[in-house]
Amino acid sequence: MTPETAAFIKRHADDDVRQLALHAKCLDGVDLTFALEQIAGRQTARRKLPAWASIEGIVYPPHLSMEQCSSEQTARYKACLAGQGRLIVDLTGGFGVDFSFMAQGFKKAVYVERQQSLCEIARENFQLLGLSQAEVVCCDASDFLQTMEHADLIYLDPARRDDHGARTYGISDCTPDVLALRELLFEKADRVIIKLSPMLDWRKAVNDVGEQYVREVHIVSVGNECKELLLLLGQGEGFRLVCVCDNQRLEAHNPHKIHEPLEPHEPHLGAFLYEPNASIMKAGCFDEVSRQFQVGQLAQNSHLFVSADYVNDFPGRTFQIDAVTTMNKRELKEKLQGLTQANIAVRNFPLTVAELRKRLKLNEGGSAYIFATTLASGNRVLILCRKLPTYTYFHSAKVI
Secondary structure (H helix, E strand, O other): OOHHHHHHHHHHOOHHHHHHHHHHOOOOOHHHHHHHHHHHHHHHHHHHHHHHOOOOOOOOOOOOHHHHOHHHHHHHHHHHOOOOOEEEEEEOOOOHHHHHHHHHHEEEEEEEEOOOOHHOOOOOHHHHHHHHHEEEEEEOOOHHHEEEEEEEEEEEOOOOOOOOOOOOOHHHHEEEEEHHHHHHHHEEEEEEEEEEEEOOOHHHHHHOOOOOOEEEEEEEEEOEEEEEEEEEEEOOOOOOOEEEEEEEEEEEEOOOOOEEEOOOOOOOOOOEEEEHHHHHHHOOHHHHHHHHHHEEEEOOOOOOOOEEOOOOOEEEEEEEEEEEOOOHHHHHHHOOOOEEEEEHHHHHHHHOHHHHHHHHHHEEEEEEEEEEEEOOOEEEEEEOOOOEEEOOEEEEEOOO
């Protein structure tokens, strides 16, 4: 990076990159394409990687790599999973965000990446980040795995795009093919962490890899949006499912064990309504949630829960019910009187949010919430409620 390019980046750090690309003049010594890439990267880093954004000189990759890289929050979570040890090997280095956080717990850390440009960026950045124990290797993951020394931990984030750039979700469709390398991975490391698409069903992922190898499944959400599916593979017995959403964490042991669903509950005035967070919705362990928190499901497919008493540590959003109405016009007019706007959600209901909003003639927003759902009895109802504060908590429960 020339001094002129560095000065240009610093001078326009907060500018709109698109407008800058249209109107910026070519200046002697300024690599405009690179400068715009760095400005955009730093602006994204302020949101996703504040610890990196605060360091002067960090080099950022093209836009796609920045959007696909882990956030600092999820990278720190994986660092906790990785723990400490002698050697960690990241076979799919990429931009190196996950590696940079996990490497801090190990005496030696090897970053493996087949793209030379990303390796060059990694070497620059790891020095600035103080990762003196980091070694950068430009190599294909499968080739490096064949000859590497035994490691405490191997980490893989297989590329989820095919040769034409289209998204892939299945484990065997990603690069490298973890299933083809499975036996070699266990031969070369005590533990293996695999990051998979949040679109993938965790049960299928466990079945594909082999349940005998999987010790933990972590479903990680940020801002109530499911971001990652992590499989932790290793020796031993036992299996646990961990649902993490920001400050909420729920553990379930033996999640494959089937329970008979609890008796369905009816919503009523003054009761409390609960909506599970994104990780629990992804996990689908609704019967276990009912038992752990003593809340009843409205119906098997509603994924909404109610209780007469307030549960202050429920892993999701909590509401208090102000009214319940059917779709009868007269009843709707009575219960919605004076309401001009509301936040609407539909669960197991024949109308979309847009269709229901149009029928109710309500604007979006406000403090009122409406859940449209179908009860176990088959009755379709609207539940009017108000949101209650969400508390920070840690909950760990054993499902028997």
